[in-house]
Amino acid sequence: MYVCLCKGITERQLKAAIAEGNADFMDLKRELGAGSQCGKCIPVALAILAEETAKNAVFYEVA
Template identity: 60%
Template sequence: MYVCLCKAVTERDVRRAIDEGLASMRELRRELGVCSCCGKCGPAARAMLAEAVPGDRPGAVGRAVPGEPAAAV
């Protein structure tokens, strides 16, 4: 199923990227283009990250990545 119609990114693409070590929305946006157009794919991509990445791992959803500025909430 497509997660991002704007960039033609599928669930499989997102899962593969997470399996390869991507652990934040910033990384998914940089590598796959997720959430870089209309933003409607954000909730699905965040849910996939939250499911796959433990919250205490650096770079996880809602966690700071050393060397990168904190995102505004």
């Protein structure tokens, strides 16, 4: 699915960039250009970022 039509950025590209360590939206903007033109993709990109970050979070058990 295309997330950013202006830059032709797909959901797969966003997820790959997040997996490579781009941990906040400004990293994604710098890396891929997401949200740098019309801005309509920002809410979807932020949702994907939150979802992927939650998946990759490490939880520690408190004793």
